[in-house]
Amino acid sequence: MKWPFSFLKKKKPITLFDSLPNTDNEVESLKAGGLASLALKRLKSMITEIGPRPAGSEQSRAAARKLSEDFKIYCDDTIITTHLTSPGRYYGTFKILALASPLLIFLCWIGLPYIALVSFAYLVYAFYKEFICYNGIKTGSLFPKKDITNVHATIEPQEEVTNTIIFSAHHDSAPIFKYDQSNKTQYRLSLYLPFAVFALTGLCVLTITILESFQHKLFHFNLPSLSTLIILIIFSLFQICYVKLWSFVTETHSPGAGDNLVSSSTIVELAHYFAWKKRNNKGLKHTRLIFVSFDGEEVGLIGSKAWYDKYASTFVNPININIDAPFSESELSFLTKDANGLVELDNNLAVQLAEQAEKMGYQSKVGQIPFLGGATDATSAARHDIRATTLVGITLDKSGSEPYHTINDTPEAVSEKMIERVISILIKFVENNSEEVKTTEKKVLLLNSDTKFNLIH
Template sequence: FITHPAAFLGFLTLVQWIYITSLIFLLLHYYGIAALGFTVANIIASHQFIFYKGTFDFLYKPKKGYNAIGIINPKKEVRQQIIISGHHDSAYEFRYMRTTPRLYRIRVASIILSMVLSLVIGWLIVVNAYWFQSHTAHIVFMVIIVLLGIANMQMLFFKSKNATPGAGDNLIASAITAVMAKIFSNYRPDYTRLIFVSFDGEESGLKGSKAFAKAYRECISSMPTYHFNMDSLYKPELIKFLTSDVNGFVKLSNEFAKQCVTIAHSKGHTATLFAMYPGTGATDAAPLAQAGAIATTLIALPTEVEKQDSVYHTMNDTTEHIEPEVVQATIGILYSVIEFLDKEIKGCPQILIKHQ
C-alpha cells in the first residue's frame, strides 16, 4: 500500500509555523487573516493527530508500506473469523516522554488546549476589532494569545529525529502473532478462520490497518469477524482491553473487551477495561472496527505516566523492559479467546450466523 510516513507527525512543525505566521499577522493588525491562520492550523492538527484522517498526507512524500498476512482455515466449514494482529513499525522518540515523563500528559493537554483557545481568541479579536473596538479587551486577548503561543511552541520539540527500538511497541506483538500462527497451523479450530496480520505504518497514522480494512472490507462484513489486536506489551499487571480508540472518538466492542477481561481473570490476570481519551492516541483496532469487525486491543503499558515509569516511545524501548510474564499471559489469553469463540460458534445455526 502507499503511505506518507512523514505526514502524521509532520504537522507538528507545519502547524507551529502557521501559528507563528498568524501571530505576526495579528501584530500587523491583519486580524481576519490571522484568525483564518489559526483556523487552518486547528483543522490540520485535528485531522492528522486527533481524528487520524490523514487529510493532508498528500503534502508529504509517498512510500510503500507492507503488511504481512497469513490465513489458517478451520477443520470444518468457516462460520466466523478472528483477526490477530500487532504492528512491526516503530515510533519516533517522543522527547517529552524521555525528558519530562511525569509531565507528559500535562504538556500534551496544554498543546491541545492552546490550539483550541487560539482559534477562539483569534476570532474574538476579529469580532472586537470590527464591532466592539474595546482597547482593554484587545490588550487582554493579545496577551492571552501570546501566552498560548508559548505553550504551542512545545510542538516544535515534541518529536526527536531518533527512531525507537520498538521492542514493546510493538515488535513483541508481531512476534506473538507469528508464534500463534505456528501453533494454530498444527491445531486448527473447528469453525473459525484465523487471519494473522503484522501491520505496517501504525505509528504514522494507522496506515497499514486502514489499507487492510479497505482491502478486506467485504471479507470482514461477510461473516462474524473478531479482531484481537495487541499493542505495547510490558508488564502483566498492566493488561487492559480497549473499549474505545482514536483518542476516544471510535467505539470498539465493549462486549468483546469484557469477554476478554473475564477470560484473563479466569487465568489469574488482573485485566481491566480502558477507554481512550484525547491525547492517548490510537491502535490498529480502530480501522477494522469501522469496517465492521468486533474489535478490541490488549495493551499492557502504564496509562498514568505521571505515576508510573514508562519506556514507551523512548530509546529505552528494548527487550529487557518486556517482562516474560506479559508474553506468557498474552499468549494464554489469546489462545483461550480463540478456543472460547470457536466453541461458542459450534452450536450456532448457520441461519443465525449469516445474520449475526
C-alpha cells in the same frame, strides 16, 4: 521416479512440536511457555539485526519481510501489501502548527484577521481529524510519500468458512520525544503549552475580527488600533513557545520491543500452534484465522486503515483481537473504547476475554483509552463494523517510568510471563469460542469500566 538431487531439496523447517507425540496432554505444559520463549527469541533477533523501525522505512519493510518468512512456515497463504502514503504527516502537524500560529498573528498585524480566522478554523479541523479522530484529511502532498508495508497470513479451516478471527499487531516503532516524559512539568510545557497558546491565539483572532467588523475595517488593509495593538504584542511574545514544539519529535526512534514488535512475534507463534493442530487433524472446522502485522500504527494508524479498507469486505463474520504494548502481566487489560475514547470497541468481546483470563487464574481488567490518550489498530477494525478489542499490558503510575516510546523499550522490558499468558488466553479463547463466534450474543456487565490507559500514538 525419485528426484536425483533430492538431498539438495529444502528441508521442511523443524518446529517446536514436530518431535513431540500427538497427544494434547504431552504438549499442554509446553505450548504456551515454549511459544513465548520462541516469540522472545525472534524479538531479540529482530531488534539486534533490524533495530528501530520508523513507519515506511527500510527497517520496517525488513521487519515485515522477516515476519512473512516465518508466517510462510506455518500458514496456508502469506501476503505482503504496500500502501503509498505520507507517514510524516502525523507528527508533521506539529511543525505546521508551529509555523501557523505566528502567521495568524502576522495576518492580524496587517489588518487581515478574517483570513487568520478562516485559517485557524481549518487548522483546528485538520488537527481534530488527525490527532483526535485518527482519521486525518488528505494533506499528504506536503510530506514525502513512502510505502507502508503490512504483512498478513491465513490458516484455513477444514470445512466451509463461517467465522473469521483476526489477530493483529504492529511492527513499526515510535519516534522519541525530545523532552523526557518522566519530567512531567517539562513535558507539559513542551507539548501542552503550545496547544493552549494556539487555542488562545484563535480566541485573539476572533476578538480582533469582531472588533474590526464593528469598526467597519474588516475587509480593508489597516494598521491595528491601540487596543488591538496591546493584544497582538502580548500574543506575539507567546509565540516563542513554538520553538520547543518544532523540535519536540526527534528523528531518533524507540527500539519498539514491547510497543510493539513482541506482539507481531507473538502472533507468529499463535500461527505456529494452530498450524500444528491442523497438521494433526485437530484444526478448526469453520473458523479462518488471519494474522496481520501493520506498519504505520505509530503515525496515525495508517497501515491498518489501508489494510481494512482493502480487505474488510472479504471477511466472513469477523472479530479482531489486537495486541499492543503487552509489557506486564499485572496490567493485563482489554479495551472497550479506543481513539481517545471516541470509538466504541466490542464490550462483549473484551469481557469474554477478561473472563477467560480469570478462569485461567490470571487477573485482568477491562477499560478504555481516555481523551488524549491515543489509539490502537483496533480502531480501524471497529470503523469497518468489525467486533474488536485490544489486549494491553502497560503500567500506569505517576512516575512516568513506562518504557514505551523511549529508548528503554528493549526486549528486557517485556515480561516473558506476560507473553505466555497472552498466548494461553488467546489459544483457549479460540478453542472454546471459535465455532460459536457467530451466535455469541450474551451481554456482560463491564468490569472495572473506570480503568483508563494512555497510549499516545
